[in-house]
Amino acid sequence: MNLTPLKRSILLAAARANEGHIASAFSVLDLLWVLYDQILRVDPRDPEAADRDRFVLSKGHASLALYAVLIAKGFCPGRTLDEFASLQSIFGGHPDRNKIPGVEASTGSLGHGFPMAVGMALGLRHKKSPARVFALIGDGEANEGSIWESILLAAHHRLNRLCCIVDHNHSTDRALKMDDLKNKFEAFDWEALDLDGHDHVAIAKALTREPGERPRAFIARTVKGCGCKPMENNPAWHHRAPTAEELPALLESLT
Amino acid sequence: MRNQLVATLESLLPADERLFLLLGDIGVYGFRDSLERFPSRVFNIGILEQATIGLGAGLALTGFTPVIHTIAPFLVERCLEQLKIDFCFQKLGGNFISVGASYDYAALGATHHCPADVPLLLNLPGMEIAVPGTAREFDRLFRQACFNGRPTYFRLSERENPIGFEVDFGRAQVIQTGGRAAILAMGPALTWVMPAVRDLDVTVLYYTCAHPFDADTLVRHCPHGRLLLCEPYYAGALVPEIVKALSPAPVRIECLGVPRRFIDRYGHAREQDVELGLTPDSVREKLAELMED
DSSP states (O other), X not given: OOOHHHHHHHHHHHHHHTOOOHXXXXXXXXXXXXXXXXXXXXXXXXXXXXXXXXXXXXXXXXXXXXXXXXXXXXXXXXXXXXXXXOTTOSOOSSOOTTTXXXXXXXXXXXXXXXXHHHHHHHHHHHTTOOOOEEXXXXXXXXXXXXXXXXXXXXXXXXXXXXEEEEEXXXXXXXXXXXXXXXXXXXXXXXXXXXXXXXXXXXXXXXHTSOOOSSOEEEEEEOOTTTTBGGGTTOGGGXXXXXXXXXXXXXXXXXX | OXXXXXXXXXXXXXXXXXXXXXXXXXXXXXXXXXXXXXXXXXXXXXXXXXXXXXXXXXXXXXXXXEEEEEEHIIIIITXXXXXXXXXXXXXXXXXXXXXXXXXXXXXXXXXXXXXXXXHHHTTSTTOEEEOOSSHHHHHHHHHHHTTSSSEEEEEOOSXXXXXXXXXXXXXXXXXXXXXXXXXXXXXXXXXXXXXXXXXXXXXXXXXXXXXXXXXXXXXXXOTTOEEEEEEEEETTTTHHHHHHHHXXXXXXXXXXXXXXXXXXXXXXXXXXXXXXXXXXXXXXXXXXXXXXX
């Protein structure tokens, strides 16, 4: 699936609002698309179904990717990204579960979403639900102590229907290198796999694997700003919207 | 109150499948029977408070009612952002039960003191705050509020008032009436207040909830605008609520509570009461100042 139209809508929305974490959104967009397109058992006509799978975007600043996918999948009928970050919009800089159908948790403070996903997995197991819980964290977010507290908890309680996807785009390296995250998860008694976070076939193959006995981590190799050459691995674009002058060239560069 | 916490939860856990109890590696012996009877709903979760609050929010998001229990500074001060975002902002129900109060653990030093709990939590929109003065009052307040779908903090203390009341969540009690001034006593502060005022022409209002705040009872019983506010945490936390309730009438408020400084001596909590001036004598002195005009 060519996601250039979604990337285009994200760029335009950010430019219009003069707001947004575009590069982070492009880093996770392929992962989110495959999740909602092939993996998650969710129904936009019944977004609160009891046994639906849960997805928590723990790195909430990548919200533009989530909104683009939710809109494309029919969760927000009549809505477009044109309203992003405007006064009355349901789509803010970080996702709000009380406003947006399909958003399972309000995130934005790093290190908060993943612990909630652990709690969801524990609650769903108590209900004997077949649902799975997927959380996506950033590698910078993995600096947070609450992430490692949660990794400990999930392993101890054998939450085998919980998956943690790490957007490992190395943006944290300028502050704190996370090095081999696969080894770190394994040291905490998780099952862990590496994958190419932009290869739809590889993502789908990995995420469709049946749950094992332990929670599972996917360390996704990603490129921050993927598909927009001037932004790729360019920290200047972490939290910046394009100017009117920059926008045409950025749109032209999308792949 | 800790024994009552066990008794209250042990009566509710079998009756309601929604309850999850998460212990921060305290109270484990007291809850040994519940840990054994309900291994999928009662956990000694460990010493990782921030993730515990988030995990509790995840349980709430799947339809359960979490009860999270640990010592006050680790529950409130370490986890303030989790309480703010995971529960208050998301509008989720949960119960947070602390022990230790301001300085019940006097001998353990400032790391285990938490006189800032109520003042801090008053800044979180939607957070309910209960300050029971006796074990039975905790039981009543908890049963009334625990399933109300809102985040609620219960501040347990080893200090109990000699006399308890049939309190209701969010409602104040009128203990005595008088014409010269009114006293608002919060939870265990009633212990310092009652011995000081029995022969005085003053009203005593007994509160067990800082939020929701019962403004109506205050307005009805403080027509003169002279109020002594007695709180067992940092002094003056409820002043904004009081001024708002009595506005636009002029009001003179004296405050008696824990002073805003680190308590750097040890001893017993009752010794700290004297050191910090939280005594009946202080109540009388403050009242004399208030009534001297």
